[in-house]
Amino acid sequence: MGLVVQKYGGSSVADAEGIKRVAKRIVDTKKDGHQVVVVVSAMGDTTDELIDLAEQVSPMPAGREFDMLLTAGERISMALLAMAIKNLGHEAQSFTGSQAGVITDSVHNKARIIDVTPGRIRTALDEGNIAIVAGFQGVSQDKKDITTLGRGGSDTTAVALAAALDAEVCEIYTDVDGVFTADPRVVKKAKKIDWISFEDMLELAASGSKVLLHRCVEYARRYNIPIHVRSSFSGLQGTWVSNEPQGDRKVEQAIISGVAHDTSEAKITVVGVPDKPGEAAAIFRAVADAEINIDMIVQNVSAASTGLTDISFTLPKAEGRKAIDELEKAKGAIGFDSLRYDDQIGKISLVGAGMKTNPGVTADFFKALSDAGVNIELISTSEIRISVVTRADDVNEAVRAVHTAFGLDSDSDEAVVYGGTGR
Amino acid sequence: MGLVVQKYGGSSVADAEGIKRVAKRIVDTKKDGHQVVVVVSAMGDTTDELIDLAEQVSPMPAGREFDMLLTAGERISMALLAMAIKNLGHEAQSFTGSQAGVITDSVHNKARIIDVTPGRIRTALDEGNIAIVAGFQGVSQDKKDITTLGRGGSDTTAVALAAALDAEVCEIYTDVDGVFTADPRVVKKAKKIDWISFEDMLELAASGSKVLLHRCVEYARRYNIPIHVRSSFSGLQGTWVSNEPQGDRKVEQAIISGVAHDTSEAKITVVGVPDKPGEAAAIFRAVADAEINIDMIVQNVSAASTGLTDISFTLPKAEGRKAIDELEKAKGAIGFDSLRYDDQIGKISLVGAGMKTNPGVTADFFKALSDAGVNIELISTSEIRISVVTRADDVNEAVRAVHTAFGLDSDSDEAVVYGGTGR
Numbered sequence: 001m002g003l004v005v006q007k008y009g010g011s012s013v014a015d016a017e018g019i020k021r022v023a024k025r026i027v028d029t030k031k032d033g034h035q036v037v038v039v040v041s042a043m044g045d046t047t048d049e050l051i052d053l054a055e056q057v058s059p060m061p062a063g064r065e066f067d068m069l070l071t072a073g074e075r076i077s078m079a080l081l082a083m084a085i086k087n088l089g090h091e092a093q094s095f096t097g098s099q100a101g102v103i104t105d106s107v108h109n110k111a112r113i114i115d116v117t118p119g120r121i122r123t124a125l126d127e128g129n130i131a132i133v134a135g136f137q138g139v140s141q142d143k144k145d146i147t148t149l150g151r152g153g154s155d156t157t158a159v160a161l162a163a164a165l166d167a168e169v170c171e172i173y174t175d176v177d178g179v180f181t182a183d184p185r186v187v188k189k190a191k192k193i194d195w196i197s198f199e200d201m202l203e204l205a206a207s208g209s210k211v212l213l214h215r216c217v218e219y220a221r222r223y224n225i226p227i228h229v230r231s232s233f234s235g236l237q238g239t240w241v242s243n244e245p246q247g248d249r250k251v252e253q254a255i256i257s258g259v260a261h262d263t264s265e266a267k268i269t270v271v272g273v274p275d276k277p278g279e280a281a282a283i284f285r286a287v288a289d290a291e292i293n294i295d296m297i298v299q300n301v302s303a304a305s306t307g308l309t310d311i312s313f314t315l316p317k318a319e320g321r322k323a324i325d326e327l328e329k330a331k332g333a334i335g336f337d338s339l340r341y342d343d344q345i346g347k348i349s350l351v352g353a354g355m356k357t358n359p360g361v362t363a364d365f366f367k368a369l370s371d372a373g374v375n376i377e378l379i380s381t382s383e384i385r386i387s388v389v390t391r392a393d394d395v396n397e398a399v400r401a402v403h404t405a406f407g408l409d410s411d412s413d414e415a416v417v418y419g420g421t422g423r
Numbered sequence: 424m425g426l427v428v429q430k431y432g433g434s435s436v437a438d439a440e441g442i443k444r445v446a447k448r449i450v451d452t453k454k455d456g457h458q459v460v461v462v463v464s465a466m467g468d469t470t471d472e473l474i475d476l477a478e479q480v481s482p483m484p485a486g487r488e489f490d491m492l493l494t495a496g497e498r499i500s501m502a503l504l505a506m507a508i509k510n511l512g513h514e515a516q517s518f519t520g521s522q523a524g525v526i527t528d529s530v531h532n533k534a535r536i537i538d539v540t541p542g543r544i545r546t547a548l549d550e551g552n553i554a555i556v557a558g559f560q561g562v563s564q565d566k567k568d569i570t571t572l573g574r575g576g577s578d579t580t581a582v583a584l585a586a587a588l589d590a591e592v593c594e595i596y597t598d599v600d601g602v603f604t605a606d607p608r609v610v611k612k613a614k615k616i617d618w619i620s621f622e623d624m625l626e627l628a629a630s631g632s633k634v635l636l637h638r639c640v641e642y643a644r645r646y647n648i649p650i651h652v653r654s655s656f657s658g659l660q661g662t663w664v665s666n667e668p669q670g671d672r673k674v675e676q677a678i679i680s681g682v683a684h685d686t687s688e689a690k691i692t693v694v695g696v697p698d699k700p701g702e703a704a705a706i707f708r709a710v711a712d713a714e715i716n717i718d719m720i721v722q723n724v725s726a727a728s729t730g731l732t733d734i735s736f737t738l739p740k741a742e743g744r745k746a747i748d749e750l751e752k753a754k755g756a757i758g759f760d761s762l763r764y765d766d767q768i769g770k771i772s773l774v775g776a777g778m779k780t781n782p783g784v785t786a787d788f789f790k791a792l793s794d795a796g797v798n799i800e801l802i803s804t805s806e807i808r809i810s811v812v813t814r815a816d817d818v819n820e821a822v823r824a825v826h827t828a829f830g831l832d833s834d835s836d837e838a839v840v841y842g843g844t845g846r
Binding site for chain 1: 443
């Protein structure tokens with residue numbers, strides 16, 4: 001009967017009805033004897049509407065002001081949620097990120113949490129309140145400016161608060177029933193995962209699974225905060241993410257946790273790079289200086305006759321233009337022939353700690369792809385993951401083939417049930 | 424070329440176009456060599472929309488959470504305005520009421536400013552920024568909770584900041600050209616007032632003139648901050664409110680500043696009150712304990728035969744129900760016969776410092792009303808104001824008659840020109 005942190009996404013509080021439904025769920029948790037801290041996102045499309053307004057007044061909104069603008073969204077949802085809870089006869093107080101002690105660095109629009117000092121939250125709880133906290137936002141340590149944490153930031157707020165308050169669990173409420181063995185929109189027979197280790201969840205998140213963001217899982221692992229991903233509509237048990245299965249739940253760790261895919265990346269190939277020390281470093285320095293995150297890197301075997309090689313890497317499509325520009329600028333200094341840009345690629349990843357002890361996994365993975373007629377362009381591996389890049393058009397078929405080949409398909413013929421009655 | 428505080432109301436920043444127009448005006452002021460602090464209200468109908476949302480989740484929203492909700496409105500408008508200014512090539516930073524150092528008491532929804540500590544604003548100005556401040560909001564001194572200042576609170580924010588920063592002038596931008604000798608919607612020949620003293624403006628505001636709120640004018644008088652009320656659409660000189668006419672402007676103080684009217688009040692008559700010491704005190708203590716503001720009070724001459732008298736007073740209609748309830752509760756203790764409630768009344772007030780030295784004003788006022796066939800129910804006077812209560816239906820006719828009788832009608836036949844192209 002300890003402290004529970006619950007996070008509700010924008011789709012769960014999209015309108016007054018949603019807010020009232022969520023309020024009832026929160027009150028039920030409180031009635032069970034828990035102290036409850038709730039992290040809430042902006043209502044439904046609020047954030048998109050605010051972004052649209054910003055674009056109408058300025059083509060390049062300043063980061064500081066953009067954050068000031070966006071944080072209005074959670075301010076609205078959290079105040080309404082607190083009102084709805086009080087209307088059910090329970091005490092509630094809402095807190096901005098700043099009031100909740102979410103201290104960040106000064107990188108507007110994608111700030112990182114560097115400390116959490118939840119003194120006011122602790123006081124509110126001790127006085128019998130349910131504490132409602134604005135997700136996605138904080139205050140910068142040096143300038144005391146309002147910051148936002150970037151996409152999925154509310155999940156990170158929830159986990160960070162759970163860690164600072166030593167919570168029993170951080171419940172992430174969403175509009176699906178949990179984490180699945182593959183994206184249920186692609187694989188009808190995908191199964192809900194009852195429990196998954198932090199490590200496997202990190203790899204799935206890094207490989208394109210959208211349910212939890214990498215940063216949030218990383219934070220939870222560092223402070224050993226169990227995450228329970230579940231539907232705000234159904235009330236069913238969802239997916240537990242933790243070091244070990246919870247309590248007396250007997251959950252055997254699967255050899256393979258799931259198949260993730262990602263079509264948000266593009267591939268850049270740097271053609272005709274002199275094959276000598278320092279060339280790759282120069283290329284990736286140019287890209288890194290522009291704060292572009294690259295994912296996979298492959299260097300071809302050098303052609304002995306020319307002494308030239310090609311280097312390919314993948315990166316978010318959104319950063320493709322910038323990377324090309326930066327590389328063109330550095331072309332003289334680096335000395336390559338040309339650049340090729342390809343945004344019609346997709347990535348399929350197989351994740352599971354069981355790979356470490358099952359050497360046949362890689363072979364089975366390639367065979368499944370080959371049987372499905374999928375051509376492989378790049379390969380990268382970690383201890384518990386293997387990823388390939390294919391044509392974007394082949395991705396869905398590849399995911400389904402791999403899912404079946406590794407015995408992940410659900411026995412049921414039914415499509416996965418979403419808890420939602422809408423978004 | 425000192426510091427100017429400008430306040431823009433919700434109608435001036437109702438949409439992206441409005442925000443861009445206001446941004447341009449602000450930049451022009453900055454280019455003239457001024458330091459500029461801007462106080463901004465929420466966009467157009469934002470506040471009403473937020474109130475509507477609150478009512479959907481709770482019939483009686485908690486004050487603290489209601490303030491948290493409403494303050495999202497200025498957060499949006501101020502961030503967008505700062506972006507729009509930066510887009511014109513000037514530096515701007517937005518600040519919440521709390522960040523701007525607007526310290527209030529803890530009375531949610533109608534907090535009073537008790538201190539202004541604008542250290543961050545001063546720093547932003549010294550660094551060459553235009554400072555944009557959220558109107559209407561502050562932070563409570565004891566609990567550090569977000570508060571709002573109630574209706575017209577943004578004007579008060581502007582004047583309070585102007586005082587704390589020792590500004591040259593506080594410009595209040597609105598959708599009319601200034602303060603008029605009467606409400607132009609009622610009196611077509613109403614004239615814009617070029618200059619009016621704090622004292623007369625206070626009386627007009629207290630008597631129903633909506634352009635500036637009483638609290639704001641009071642604050643400006645206390646700190647001797649000249650207010651310039653003007654249109655954000657036209658760019659014309661508006662109305663100066665100050666101790667003395669500005670600079671070398673030769674403006675003669677009129678005998679009569681204007682005619683105000685108010686149909687927002689109701690009248691309660693307490694019938695059959697024993698005419699003995701302490702009775703009136705008991706009645707008004709009951710009402711005051713419920714934090715109801717009463718306006719005019721009239722006690723009838725006691726009828727010698729019964730030893731009973733009637734006491735009438737006016738109060739905001741919105742508080743009528745509460746006052747009746749409180750008085751009914753105290754009926755036994757006070758000892759009166761019955762209560763009469765009348766919300767079909769109106770009040771007409773004639774305001775002007777010239778009254779002090781022109782004893783004929785009162786007689787002329789009553790004659791004008793009598794000639795117009797308007798019956799008078801209650802009378803109250805101050806040194807520079809005389810007010811009467813009439814039937815609500817007679818108010819417009821009474822205002823026009825008095826306006827004409829005191830020679831306030833404009834020579835022009837044209838209706839007053841509003842600067843706005845819409846709200």
